[in-house]
Amino acid sequence: MKFSVLIAVYAKELPSNLRQSLDSIFNQEMPPNEVVLVEDGPITQALEQVVMDYTIMYPELKVVKLEHNVGLGLALSEGLKHCSYDIVARMDSDDLSRPERFSKQAAWMELHPETDVIGSWVDEFSDDSSKIISTRRLPETHSELLRFSRYRNPMNHPTVMFRKKAVLEAGSYRHCPLFEDYDLWVRMMQHGAKFHNLQESLLLFRLTTQLFDRRGGRLYIRQELNFQRKMYHMGHITLSRLIVNCIVRTLLRLIPNGWRKFGYLFFLRR
Structure with a gap:
């Protein structure tokens, strides 16, 4: 099965992170036929x-x-146009794919043509990728993921492999700051796309203090509430679920960063 890998990088990424990420892509048991790297605006000389x-x-x-820097959603939308194959694997510029990731996902896609998007769990680390802090586990089957998506993101974005045709039919990535992937999954589900998560960790996800900082504050609250309203208007969630989601998420974004980090690691990851 031939496939592309789609990855985007912008000026604030660390060169060492990008090197490690690319090494994990090219040193796979099943290497990709093509890697499309989108430079989202001017990047540093390093x-x-x-x-x-x-x-x-x-x-x-x-x-x-x-x-110009257009943001992750539009950068990925443009990059997808340059992917030569219908099977596309996503990757972030600071994460590490385990060597068996692509071979396991491609095997599933080949045996299950009804699956449009396949992901996996992720192991999260801070500085040392050999020291796992937590694991983000997600439901397995499409019906479970459909229910889960009404209150949380059903896929770990940098782990997914998808059928390009299904993504384009749903409108591809679009500008939806901080929720580019979640927005796409909901629209794909609305279009009848089928999802699945392998019940194992196939990617190492880099946790940083900045990540928890970005998930708090009034700007994040505005973006999140806008996205919740979008899900309601698309008919993906009910009015009661919209209200509950907005209350819970607003409280989570207003608490101190240290408390939010504790909540993520010791409650949402279990």
Whole structure:
């Protein structure tokens, strides 16, 4: 099965993180036929050097340069247009895919043509990828994920492999700050796409203090409440679920960062 990998990078990424991420992609048991790397606006000279090094080593690396920073959703939408194959695996520029990830997901997609999106759990780490802090486990079957999606994101975005055709039929990625993937999954479910999660961790996800900072504050609350209203207007959630979601999520975003981190690691990850 031939497939592409879609990854985006922007100026604030650390060059060392990008190197590790690309190494985890190219050192797979089942390497991709193509890697589409989107530069979301101008990047640093150090990042450009990393990209140049890997384009020399791996001719299957295709670079798409965007003149301005447009945000993750629109960057991925543009990158998807450059993916040559219908099967596309997502990856983030600071995470690490386990060596068996692509082979296991591709095998599932080949045996289950009804599946449009497949993901997995993730193991989360801080500085040392050998020291796992927590694991984000998600339901397995489509019916479970459909129910789960009414109050939480049903997929770990950097773990997914999907059918490009199904993504495009739902409208592809769009500008939905902080919720680009969740927004796409809901629209795909509305269009009848089928989801599945392998019940094992196939990716190492980098947790940073900045991540928890970004998930708090009034700006995040506004973005989140806007997205909850979108789900309601799409008919994905009921009015009562909208109200409950908005109350719970607003409280979570207003508590101190340390408490929010504790809640994520010791309640939402269990």
